[in-house]
Amino acid sequence: xxxxxxxxxxxxxxxxxxxxxxxxxxxxxxxxxxxxxxxxxxxxxxxxxxxxxxxxxxxxxxxxxxxxxxxxxxxxxxxxxxxxxxxxxxxxxxxxxxxxxxxxxxxxxxxxxxxxxxxxxxxxxxxxxxxxxxxxxxxxxxxxxxxxxxxxxxxxxxxxxxxxxx
Amino acid sequence: xxxxxxxxxxxxxxxxxxxxxxxxxxxxxxxxxxxxxxxxxxxxxxxxxxxxxxxxxxxxxxxxxxxxxxxxxxxxxxxxxxxxxxxxxxxxxxxxxxxxxxxxxxxxxxxxxxxxxxxxxxxxxxxxxxxxxxxxxxxxxxxxxxxxxxxxxxxxxxxxxxxxxxxxxxxxxxxxxxxxxxxxxxxxxxxxxxxxxxxxxxxxxxxxxxxxxxxxxxxxxxxxxxxxxxxxxxxxxxxxxxxxxxxxxxxxxxxxxxxxxxxxxxxxxxxxxxxxxxxxxxxxxxxxxxxxxxxxxxxxxxxxxxxxxxxxxxxxxxxxxxxxxxxxxxxxxxxxxxxxxxxxxxxxxxxxxxxxxxxxxxxxxxxxxxxxxxxxxxxxxxxxxxxxxxxxxxxxxxxxxxxxxxxxxxxxxxxxxx
Ligand code: SF4
Numbered sequence: 001x002x003x004x005x006x007x008x009x010x011x012x013x014x015x016x017x018x019x020x021x022x023x024x025x026x027x028x029x030x031x032x033x034x035x036x037x038x039x040x041x042x043x044x045x046x047x048x049x050x051x052x053x054x055x056x057x058x059x060x061x062x063x064x065x066x067x068x069x070x071x072x073x074x075x076x077x078x079x080x081x082x083x084x085x086x087x088x089x090x091x092x093x094x095x096x097x098x099x100x101x102x103x104x105x106x107x108x109x110x111x112x113x114x115x116x117x118x119x120x121x122x123x124x125x126x127x128x129x130x131x132x133x134x135x136x137x138x139x140x141x142x143x144x145x146x147x148x149x150x151x152x153x154x155x156x157x158x159x160x161x162x163x164x165x166x
Numbered sequence: 167x168x169x170x171x172x173x174x175x176x177x178x179x180x181x182x183x184x185x186x187x188x189x190x191x192x193x194x195x196x197x198x199x200x201x202x203x204x205x206x207x208x209x210x211x212x213x214x215x216x217x218x219x220x221x222x223x224x225x226x227x228x229x230x231x232x233x234x235x236x237x238x239x240x241x242x243x244x245x246x247x248x249x250x251x252x253x254x255x256x257x258x259x260x261x262x263x264x265x266x267x268x269x270x271x272x273x274x275x276x277x278x279x280x281x282x283x284x285x286x287x288x289x290x291x292x293x294x295x296x297x298x299x300x301x302x303x304x305x306x307x308x309x310x311x312x313x314x315x316x317x318x319x320x321x322x323x324x325x326x327x328x329x330x331x332x333x334x335x336x337x338x339x340x341x342x343x344x345x346x347x348x349x350x351x352x353x354x355x356x357x358x359x360x361x362x363x364x365x366x367x368x369x370x371x372x373x374x375x376x377x378x379x380x381x382x383x384x385x386x387x388x389x390x391x392x393x394x395x396x397x398x399x400x401x402x403x404x405x406x407x408x409x410x411x412x413x414x415x416x417x418x419x420x421x422x423x424x425x426x427x428x429x430x431x432x433x434x435x436x437x438x439x440x441x442x443x444x445x446x447x448x449x450x451x452x453x454x455x456x457x458x459x460x461x462x463x464x465x466x467x468x469x470x471x472x473x474x475x476x477x478x479x480x481x482x483x484x485x486x487x488x489x490x491x492x493x494x495x496x497x498x499x500x501x502x503x504x505x506x507x508x509x510x511x512x513x514x515x516x517x518x519x520x521x522x523x524x525x526x527x528x529x530x531x532x533x534x535x536x537x538x539x540x541x542x543x544x545x546x547x548x549x550x551x552x553x554x555x556x557x558x559x560x561x562x563x564x565x566x567x568x569x570x571x572x573x574x575x576x577x578x579x580x581x582x583x584x
Pocket of ligand 1: 231265266267286288462463464522523526527544545
């Protein structure tokens with residue numbers, strides 16, 4: 001599947017409290033409500049600028065901090081189609097895959113705010129629409145590909161009844 | 167080839183010879199979620215069409231992050247948790263029992279050589295008692311409840327050795343902050359830490375738990391320590407299970423070995439807004455503070471309260487400063503009461519709140535005001551962490567927090583230890 005959207009740049013160490021603050025996430029399970037507040041403490045105008053299908057592009061250690069799954073869920077509800085980063089914090093990475101939000105590990109240094117990107121989710125190739133430049137993302141492990149391709153762990157377990165080894 | 171603690175525990179729980187880099191499906195000894203994560207786990211469990219919890223005796227939910235509930239909406243989520251735990255017949259630790267991680271340890275749910283997951287990132291705390299314990303998200307937790315197992319990538323291990331005797335006024339928290347400052351916020355991402363050495367052996371369990379608690383602030387998946395006589399003594403009266411401590415093989419393979427000598431370590435402070443922004447207390451001494459927090463899963467244990475009480479005893483919290491004290495669990499609260507520590511805090515003008523997370527994550531019980539500085543014993547100082555993005559959070563040891571609250575500014579606690 002190929003997805004297209006605009007890049008929104010963030011720096012290193014974007015933590016889960018920045019993605020969605022504890023002020024909101026303890027109160028509700030309504031992800032659309034949480035989606036309106038994503039990245040608010042770092043960039044108050046972010047949600048207003050975000051268009052459905054856009055990408056978040058960050059430096060290293062994206063998603064560090066708490067284990068709260070509201071982070072990828074709120075991003076997804078806000079319309080973010082994928083997150084690209086130099087590296088992800090471990091728990092966030094699992095949560096993102098478990099909820100069907102692609103998390104791509106790649107060299108993001110050449111991607112600027114506002115760049116139009118095209119991402120081939122199968123091959124992991126990311127291209128800049130204007131310049132034609134491409135970067136490759138690191139491949140996912142087998143079990144993660146299986147979970148992502150079912151649309152997340154809930155759907156996966158519903159289908160397979162549990163975790164299955166290769 | 168020799169194995170690390172992680173490789174041994176994950177091998178024993180997956181029934182195969184697991185090496186770093188392998189993906190295994192492993193049987194869980196215990197799993198837990200708290201009030202910030204359990205409601206989503208329930209939703210995922212229902213989405214998976216779960217009809218039973220595989221091992222109710224291995225599961226617990228904790229109401230600790232917003233407890234007692236400050237809002238009607240939160241009360242509803244708490245009720246959802248109570249109903250779910252009761253329906254599937256597992257333990258619910260209700261308001262006032264304490265922070266999930268402390269209660270997990272107090273009740274002997276995380277044991278040496280065990281494999282534990284928690285829907286909370288500081289689940290790595292039980293590494294201090296030799297359990298491979300790690301934080302997961304709500305959906306992973308739901309899969310664990312339903313099937314009793316979960317997939318893991320066996321981590322590479324970074325060996326951390328600490329040597330040297332701590333000077334008076336310097337504590338486990340200072341070692342932990344120094345490590346985060348040195349290794350940095352993502353320096354151990356995807357790795358397990360094996361933390362040991364003479365300083366750790368000499369340390370009581372309360373301090374060891376503080377260090378393992380901060381493993382995730384370096385990105386680590388686990389912060390493991392070997393079990394010794396002190397570890398085994400801790401579990402006396404807490405469990406009937408046979409303890410099976412796991413040690414690494416002498417020829418285990420490590421991705422990196424880091425050594426610290428703490429003989430000359432001075433009190434450390436992490437300044438806003440990242441945990442690895444660490445320096446000597448002298449660099450920020452004199453910074454005014456409006457609020458102090460002593461407690462949390464990092465530093466809410468008896469040894470922490472003892473040292474803080476010793477400093478504030480006979481003194482008064484400075485005018486205009488709120489010192490909030492939150493014992494980590496009911497057991498800790500009772501101990502503090504029996505030892506007269508609570509009386510010392512109250513007399514000094516501190517505010518003692520119920521066992522639980524208190525204002526650590528900004529849900530209630532002490533949200534700071536705009537522009538205010540907070541000095542806290544917790545493990546995170548991210549912008550907005552305590553509920554206000556206009557506040558500034560400094561992290562330090564209980565001694566540094568206590569000394570600072572008496573002065574109304576960040577203070578080197580060593581003057582209380584001459
Ligand atoms: S005390 Fe703070 S860090 Fe520990 S579990 Fe509670 S909110 Fe999380």
